[in-house]
Amino acid sequence: MANSSNIPICPLISAGKDLNSVCAQENCAWYIQNLKTCAVYVIAHNALLDVKAKQSGKAE
Numbered sequence: 001m002a003n004s005s006n007i008p009i010c011p012l013i014s015a016g017k018d019l020n021s022v023c024a025q026e027n028c029a030w031y032i033q034n035l036k037t038c039a040v041y042v043i044a045h046n047a048l049l050d051v052k053a054k055q056s057g058k059a060e
Helices: 039-059
Strands: none
8 A cells, every 4th residue: 555655545535636645544444454454455456366366267
């Protein structure tokens, strides 16, 4: 959830905008405190793993 300067960026508010919005972290409903990350990133990561698994299954 961080860019090269380690400032956390909110993927939901920043989507489709020219300027990125800073993540509110613990004050956001999408923030997972024990993982210290945004739920949107977790969902996207899991979806990517699912797609990769399906693609490797078709390659066989």
